[in-house]
Amino acid sequence: MARAKAPVRDWTRRRTAKRERLAAVRPFASGRIVDAARTGDAVQALLRPGDRVVLEGDNQKQADFLAEALAACDPDVVHDLHLLIASISLPEHLDVFEHGVARRLDFAYAGPQSVRMAQLLADGTVEVGAIHTYVELYARMFVDLIPDVALLCAEQADRDGNLYTGANTEDTPTIAEATAFSDGVTVVQVNELVDRVPRVDIPGDWVDLIVESPRPFALEPLFTRDPRHIGQVEILMAMLAIRGIYERHAVTTLNHGIGFDTAAVELLLPTYGEELGLRGKICRHWTLNPHPTLIPAIESGWVESVHCFGGEPGMERYVAARPDVFFTGPDGSLRSNRVLCQLAGQYAVDLFIGSSLQIDADANSSTVTEGRLTGFGGAPNMGHDPHGRRHASPAWLGLRAGEPSALRGRKLVAQITQTFRAGGVPAFVETLDAVQVGTDAGMPVPPVMIYGDDVSHLVTEEGVAYLYKAAGPAERREAVAAIAGATPVGRDADERRVEALRRDGLVALPEDLGVDIRRARRSLLAARSIEDLVAWSGGLYDPPARFRSW
């Protein structure tokens, strides 16, 4: 045989390292349970310079107590860490770099910390591997960014390490799986140690260390939109979207991004949608977080199912009382799961619709605006046509194209935006700010959120552009311009070409869709305030304090 002499090799180095790490933590723990007062010592004892460390910073929940412990490590002992974190949202996430504990960063989103992030990058304090979407970052934890240590969070744990995540399951099972099965060390901060968890979201033998945090983990109500702030323009756009996209394509499975534009759609279903006789014909199956603005549609019998990426503070009792609609455990509370909801959104859902801050003439869009290195979150995964899909649905087939031998349908990817943002800033621009931000940050390609050639529909207050029908980039640009209003992209639109595009079905104005602009009033909203949502919920929705005005 051709066997070369194989080098002698130890194949259990990670297992040995894990044993040594856990031994080093022993003085600060009793079995699996770390003494909360010694959390800093335990984290420091666990880590080795250069370690690849996941810090759970999800879209919503944050392992904030462990983040503080990490930031407080002695940089003479723990340094050059490679931090993996989905969402950079707490000051501690960047303190870790300023204090010299970590050096390299792979992340997905940096909303509240985006300005400081850009600064630290410019200073060379942070060395960025790449900016990912959430699921890309998790995907790499199984390939080339396998964690040495994961710092996670959950609601409760029992003494065997079984974890209860409650409604915000989010990303904990995925990160725990990547770490536990690669002989990494999983450390979890929990709000409460209990004798028996109400249900097991993550099995105890995946968990090495637990610390009972002195305060509950941080959690933001990111998906709550107060209907009070929905104005006539959002309502008009929602009417256009319902008639021009949902009804026309018979969209039964869908995902909504965050924002007032799609919240308006949710609040028009029980009124405008009902008038149009669309209940049961559209919007039956959803993948999205438990948006409070979806309550009226649920209560009116529009919604058969909702699978969630994460939870939403205040929606706990409502969700628990609607188990036929939401995915809940035997304990009654939501089980969310970002990776599975992303999978569902990508492969089982016909429409993604989301708001954008900037759109260029080619329909490329981005929420990255000047100076802010925000990253991507999950929109790019939802906002593209997955070429790996093979099952058909009426909505998907309605956009079919290609040679007969390779005919295929297409996912509906819609962008919705007013032509001008607050303060008269045009939403349609010649060049996305993202291009300059990308250049400044030394990114190899510009941080575009959704590529123009993936966008099938564009909605503004002017009308709907059916970009999927465009014969090529030139015609796509014409269709974008036709509904871009008086922005730099729209103001030179040729009126006769717009008429031709209407005739050819590439552009529809409100009158083409039978939408009466005069009806775009707040009285058409099923709920006009948070208080209304509480009433719709039969008192089951508990809005966070900041949303209570009564």
Next chain:
Amino acid sequence: MARAKAPVRDWTRRRTAKRERLAAVRPFASGRIVDAARTGDAVQALLRPGDRVVLEGDNQKQADFLAEALAACDPDVVHDLHLLIASISLPEHLDVFEHGVARRLDFAYAGPQSVRMAQLLADGTVEVGAIHTYVELYARMFVDLIPDVALLCAEQADRDGNLYTGANTEDTPTIAEATAFSDGVTVVQVNELVDRVPRVDIPGDWVDLIVESPRPFALEPLFTRDPRHIGQVEILMAMLAIRGIYERHAVTTLNHGIGFDTAAVELLLPTYGEELGLRGKICRHWTLNPHPTLIPAIESGWVESVHCFGGEPGMERYVAARPDVFFTGPDGSLRSNRVLCQLAGQYAVDLFIGSSLQIDADANSSTVTEGRLTGFGGAPNMGHDPHGRRHASPAWLGLRAGEPSALRGRKLVAQITQTFRAGGVPAFVETLDAVQVGTDAGMPVPPVMIYGDDVSHLVTEEGVAYLYKAAGPAERREAVAAIAGATPVGRDADERRVEALRRDGLVALPEDLGVDIRRARRSLLAARSIEDLVAWSGGLYDPPARFRSW
């Protein structure tokens, strides 16, 4: 407020139905444990006409005992079931339809049963919803195909329902999650009931009923390829792939499909790859099942990590002894997970390369050949460029294209095939058989496995075509034809155009890549037999009986 009068509604119908179903099974069970002799009665008592039932039929493991029980149900009692099953591989899977128990089917793959499947479809005995890829089918279980009952399988369970899957975790956690958190009923056949499972792969409170099967679940060694059957042509193609794709693009993260072509690549790494000085530069991180033909590369220090969709019989002891490379639990055995490995393959991996049975002039390819409605499996998910990816790598960036404002990289999607299959059947054809099969089966679009415009590289024994460089469909066809040999697609290739394509870098012949055809001999394989693989493994690989010839 605008609240419409909401209809009075029961929001806990699924929970009530679950309680009733479990009550009906009580006579045949003691707590969670079903009396194996009464499995048929239990399954029949559990089901209601019209139920949506998942039967675990994964790519590899099969809940065969429960499949028999299902097929034996009385069709007067249980009928019109809607069956969801990933892989139709056992006769019982179709008996269920012939016996009148089930009517509707959503599935992903029908390898061994594909001929009978096509027949039952033509007879109207089976009503097909759609043919999916694996992950699409799972995705829909969270959206519009939420299961009422799931019939699953695992290695072991304890009396609290905690499941141990061993190496073939595959799809059980995903299906269990979809079912358990939607108030569906999960029933699991296990090979063994134990007091304590070696590790918990699925928590007990996700599991309703357990039956100890009288025999272990069926499991096929689908990913084992005997090096004895690798000939000079496969070796030549592997050399071309290594030099023309892996080395040229510095591919460090990858997925291999099943087949002798890619097995040859695996077996050339420690020999030809070593000579070229490529160790550490290519093929470091893998997403694929534990292929026995990867053993020599692992032993020679090429492979840093492997994450797996499923397991492979015979590889258990070897994998357990190489925990630094494979994802294993504290019990030592593999933890696989199809959904997470697919996620990794889609978003973290730079190259997919797989064999195809037929390729047309536009590079569309399919393994569906006449009369066989095989379906898709997982290749389409791996074999496309995910537009939702946002992080860069050298390999991905090497294929970048687009306007500067929307510049992006691209996944390498390679197809590898000889120009003629066994028996002189051309692999390159004017029209894929899939087109006719799709028409005959009434499919809305032809069942193409991988679309031509997603294929970046094509390898035959003639050379490599760099299709991603083609300026358009016409040039892509020329590049395909240039390496399609004497097939209907290749025989009219214009020699002068081929020269031009070589000059422009769209086509590379062996001499262009520095590949010496004379070296394409079996002596270049690191292992030339299953026995060699056992030796490489230090006796840790236990090949299934059918692969043992000594």
